[in-house]
Amino acid sequence: MLLTRDTLPDTISDVTALDGLLCRPSQALMDDLDKVGGDIMILGVAGKMGPTLAGLAKAALPGRRILGVARFSDPSVKAWLQARGVETITCDLLxxxxxxxxxxxxxxxxxxGRKFGAEGDLSLTWAMNAHVPALVxxxxPQSRIVAFSTGCVYPFVAVNGKGADESVAPDxxxxxxxxxxxxxRMFEYFSRRFGxxxxxxxxxxxxxxxxxxxxxxxxxxLQGVPIDVSLGHVNFIWQGDAAAQALRCLAHCDVPTSPINVSGHEILGVRDLAVRLGALLGREPVIVGTEQPTAWLTDTSQAVKLFGLPVVDTERLIVWTADWAARSMPSLGKPTKYEVRDGRY
Structure with missing residues (x-):
C-alpha cells in the first residue's frame, strides 16, 4: 500500500505498525528516486531516524542495493535493517x-553526527560534526551527497514572522x-572543489x-511536569515525511551543494500544543514562563515548492501522540531539548 492521506490510520497500534507506516513510500518518492540511478548508502544509519529512512528507501526501491553503515553498538538495529533487505556494514567513520x-x-x-551530550566532550562533537564530513x-567526490543538518544553524528569529529561510546566514x-x-562548510567546500x-x-x-x-x-x-514556554514556538514534521524528503533530495541536488529547510510549514505555539494534548489526555497542563519574541524557526517554502505539503498534518500528529502516550507505549527516552535557548545540549 502506498502512503497517501487517505490511507493513514486513525491510531498507530504498536511499534510494528509504526515501523510499517514510517517505511511506507509515496508515489512521489518512488517517482523522484526513479530519476536517480545507482545504489544508496546511508552513513550513520543507526541513529533515531536512520533505520526507518533506510527501510523506506528499500521499500521504494526493492530492486536496488540500500546499504546502511554505522558502528552498530546496538546489534538489534543491524538485525532490524537486515530483516528489511538493507545491507549493513560495520564501520567507525572516524x-x-x-x-x-x-x-x-x-x-x-x-x-x-553528535548532539546529545555534545557539551560533555566538545572535541568529539567537532570531530563527528566537522572532521568526519570533510573525510566523507x-x-x-563523485557521489550525490544529501547531508543531514539542523535548523539550529540559524539565529533566533521573530515568532510572528515566517521563520528563517535559506538566505539567512548561520549564526x-x-x-x-x-x-x-x-x-x-566542509560539504560546501569540497562540493565546490570536486563538483x-x-x-x-x-x-x-x-x-x-x-x-x-x-x-x-x-x-x-501526563506526569504533571511544568512546561516552560519561554521558547514558546516550534515547527516540526512527521519523521516519515522528513525521511521521504531527504531521499527525494537526491533528485534535486545542486553544485555546489545548497541548503534546504525541512519541517512543518506551520509555526506552532508550545502553550497551544500543551492545551490541545491536555484536552485529549484529560489532564490540565502545568504552564510556566512567558513566551519570548524569538525562537528557532524555519521557513520551509522551498521544500513545499519541491515536494508539496507533508502527507501527515499537525492535527493527526497530535491525535496519534496523545493516543500513544495515553496507552504508555514505548519511548526512546531521548528528549529533544526543544526548550533550550543557549545551544547547550
Missing amino acids: DEAALRGLPKAANIVFMA AQVF PPGEYAQSCVGRE TPGRLFRLNYAIDMRYGVLHDIASKV
Whole structure:
C-alpha cells in the first residue's frame, strides 16, 4: 500500500505498525528516486531516524542495493535493517582507512553526527560534526551527497514572522550548532572543489511516536511536569515525511551543494500544543514562563515548492501522540531539548 492521506490510520497500534507506516513510500518518492540511478548508502544509519529512512528507501526501491553503515553498538538495529533487505556494514567513520574501504555508492545520505551530550566532550562533537564530513566529502567526490543538518544553524528569529529561510546566514549560539555549521562548510567546500552535487538538509524536529517535541510535551502533561514556554514556538514534521524528503533530495541536488529547510510549514505555539494534548489526555497542563519574541524557526517554502505539503498534518500528529502516550507505549527516552535557548545540549 502506498502512503497517501487517505490511507493513514486513525491510531498507530504498536511499534510494528509504526515501523510499517514510517517505511511506507509515496508515489512521489518512488517517482523522484526513479530519476536517480545507482545504489544508496546511508552513513550513520543507526541513529533515531536512520533505520526507518533506510527501510523506506528499500521499500521504494526493492530492486536496488540500500546499504546502511554505522558502528552498530546496538546489534538489534543491524538485525532490524537486515530483516528489511538493507545491507549493513560495520564501520567507525572516524577511521579514515575503514571509510575509504566502503563501496563507492552513487548516492550518499549522510546522517552521522553528535548532539546529545555534545557539551560533555566538545572535541568529539567537532570531530563527528566537522572532521568526519570533510573525510566523507573527499572519499566520495563523485557521489550525490544529501547531508543531514539542523535548523539550529540559524539565529533566533521573530515568532510572528515566517521563520528563517535559506538566505539567512548561520549564526547560532552554542558549540553544538556551531559544529553543525562546520559540517555544512566542509560539504560546501569540497562540493565546490570536486563538483560534487548535494543538498544540506536542515531538519527541524522530526516526530516519531517514541520521541519528538509532541512526545516531550505529552509526557509532561501526563506526569504533571511544568512546561516552560519561554521558547514558546516550534515547527516540526512527521519523521516519515522528513525521511521521504531527504531521499527525494537526491533528485534535486545542486553544485555546489545548497541548503534546504525541512519541517512543518506551520509555526506552532508550545502553550497551544500543551492545551490541545491536555484536552485529549484529560489532564490540565502545568504552564510556566512567558513566551519570548524569538525562537528557532524555519521557513520551509522551498521544500513545499519541491515536494508539496507533508502527507501527515499537525492535527493527526497530535491525535496519534496523545493516543500513544495515553496507552504508555514505548519511548526512546531521548528528549529533544526543544526548550533550550543557549545551544547547550
